[in-house]
Amino acid sequence: MRAAQLTREAVSSGFYRYGLFTTFGLLVIVFTLLNRNFLSFPNAINLLQQTASTGIAAAGLVFVLVSGGIDISMGSTIFLSSVIVTTLANRGMGLVGAFAVALGCGVAVGVLNGFFVAVLRVVPLIVTLASLYVVRGVALALTGVQSLFFFNDVGEAVAYRRLGGVIPVVVIILVATLLVVQVVLSRTLFGRQLFAIGNNAAGAQVMGIRVRRNTFLTYVISGGLAGLAGLVSGAQVGAITPTFAEGQEFIIITSAILGGVSLFGGKGTAFPGAFLGVLIVMCIENGLVMAGANMYLYTIVRGVVIFFAVMLDCLRNTGELR
């Protein structure tokens, strides 16, 4: 019986691991058939550029999800960060400053979230739902509900400059973030302990793991990376409208879950997991654009993708792993 169980586990985990790659491969084939340009170097780079912001944010979210929490305030944090960075950059702030400020305002939101979740022990969904509104409100107040335009050297450097004329800066930021995040998750004590917390927080506490501190840190990290994502997407879009990044949190969460990061905690990777999720979601959107789909189809497809991501996650989590 044990052997059977082990095989079943191997099969299912194998399915989910390779299922993701298969899905991605199938999508590439389908869209290539629809439009020959899909599978070309420029479009691949284009796709990576498009995934950069969501990918960075999703990597941050993995920390929170793995430890059993959730952060739905990321869209607002992205908005806040892009607003502040744009304003300051338009007044002459340099590139280094822009990164520091972006990370800084994200971390600030994360500290607040973390404080309420880890110290005051309020349910993460409620805490981050509140900050979703509050943070967007604060950012709107800063802009006076006007659009901002990110047309300066910083925006130019982040969004368009290419290293060696080939690889865009944003892609480098994305890859670097994913690598660091994955190493922290799988190769540090902090990272491994998050998996324990996400599986059984009470048990982790008994084991002498500092559950509150670690939980707090996950929100700080997700906030910080959302801030970084704000700089990237703000620079790319150029125009920061009052609805900028609205609903982005759900795309981030969907991508992560689709990439095998469990909504129930204790399971997942940033790379390849969450990143593949982002790629799949972006591929669908990118593909829909190239196939010339109607606007309403986007929302429907997004809804269906969210549904499947969560359904898969629930199916994966029927056993003890929950």
Added chain:
Amino acid sequence: MDAPLLALVRLNKSFSGVRVLKDVNLTVRRPGSILGLVGENGAGKSTMMNILGGVLHRDSGEMLLEGAPYNPRSPLDAEKAGIAFIHQELNLFPNMTIAENLFLNAAPRSRLGLLSYGAMNRKAREALRRVGIDLHPATRVEGLSMGLRQMIEIAKALRRKARLVVFDEPTTSLSTNEKNHLFSIIRELSSKGISTIYISHTLDDVLGLCQEIAVIRDGSIIGQAPLAEMTKERMISMMVGRKLDQLFPYVEKKRGNCLLRVEGMSRASILRDIGFSLRSGEIVGLFGLMGAGRSELARAVYGIDPVDAGRIYFRERLVKRPAPEWWIENGMAYITENRREEGLLMPKSVRENLVLANLRKMALALGAVDTRREDRDSDLAIEQLRIKTTDKARQQARKLSGGNQQKVVIGKWLLTNPQVFIVDEPTRGVDVGAKFEIYNHLNALAQRGSAILFISSEMEELIGVCDRILVMSQGELTGELERSAFSQEELLKYALGNRACALPS
């Protein structure tokens, strides 16, 4: 004389005004000694161990570790002092590998400060070997048997240089082989100077393993004595506070009509052509070794698992589609083996849990619940089963000790006065006193005309309380014995697969 390894001196602890520990003294004399700790559910064993482990803090008293004051403020302090706990619910993370579980707090690092999986797995393999298991350290804990998990817990404790390992009811979910392996490991630890405090309700195990035994009752240590001075009877009378002249009460009952009859029940490779009947006023035992299909039979009858063939008659009427809802409606209750998971609403109050199965009968006009009856019935169950609760209306089920949680589940079904009652290992993990209560309740229920199917792997209790015993082996009914023919040899013979020459119908 050297200072003892561990001494608890006049320890006191109260919870919201209720004294749970009263001047408790306990001594682990020397490195390597195995001390048994027995006591009824809620006697204070867990509280005591939680104080020792730094989870709770004492109100007064002293703890000395090799003569030096020991004041753990957190589980981490206890760990640093070399005290490890192996709880009934193991503290392993099934989503992680064995090696990761072993090195969750202090893993080997590479020069860059990153975890080194190579070194981790190598050390983990070594640690696993010390407890005699040969598994790849990169195996996920999910899917491993309870016995293996326990060994991993022990490996974890050893890796942290534990001097004293506390086992809390470690054998409840182990097979006989796994249990023997555990005991040999504990003895080996003892020979290496690592002490054990062994908490269990299985008195025979305590007598077979421990060198010294302490008995706790109502928050006080009644006595601590070397093995030579202890007997089962003495332990029981110390635990219960009175002499139990009879461990297994048997009463004469009037056998009546057939309430449940099962014919030709089969399920591929699990149940083969099973037929039996339960009559009113009968307690029928169902015995078999692990994996004989006892619980599977009960689940099939109750309609939880599908069957390939078979007919069930309830009061001589064919039950077309057996299902739990139907059975509950018509007066059959079934307490499953893992009743704690399946049978309790953990965050709800004791009272709410007790009346849950019976709510329908407590309905007044317009569906309102008769709160006075709710109160009365839950009081009755608490009193009859001696459930230890501080406040039945407010205390959450999860805050009860393990044994008391089980009593709540049993009490819940007893309140429904079931006509047919299937109980699967109802006394496992329950103390002697409570066992006695449970037998009495089953007897009383049978005397009132119910039929009871009593599934158990303890031959003694079946022989003690049943009117008839069915024996299963490998999915087949291999024997049926009337009370006059009960003997352990016969039961075992059938359980090992020898068929009775002629099955009485």
